Amino acid sequence: MSSLYDAVGGDATFSRIAAGFYAQVKTDDILGPMYPEDDWEGAENRLKWFLAQYWGGPATFNEKRGAPMLRRRHHEFPVDRAAAIRWLELMKVSLDSIDEETIPAGYRHQIWDHMERVAAMLINREDPGTPPSLAH
Structure with a gap:
């Protein structure tokens, strides 16, 4: 049984997703400032390695960085x-730039569902203007 990684074109496809995402992040007013100016290539590689590994590709992320531990790393x-x-908005633009022949709808849905879960999991701050929690 082949993995989603293999089914959607392997490294080439995940490289395109990461490159398309980071091309937008560089000028983004919210996400851009979170990245060190001298590590765009590293950030792009880490995203590509993470996504590829998650979807059944090589374990490059674990080999180079250890276990993902996304909440701790972020x-x-x-x-x-x-x-x-x-x-999610920038990731959707990147994902949508890849044709349906490369990433068919069923696989695209699986990838997007994962991205939505990851984005929600990484929230670690209250939104500005949100009343403080009453639980102490």
């Missing part, structure tokens, strides 16, 4: 609801 960044929504 804790220092102010990810509020607006940032998560923007991440």
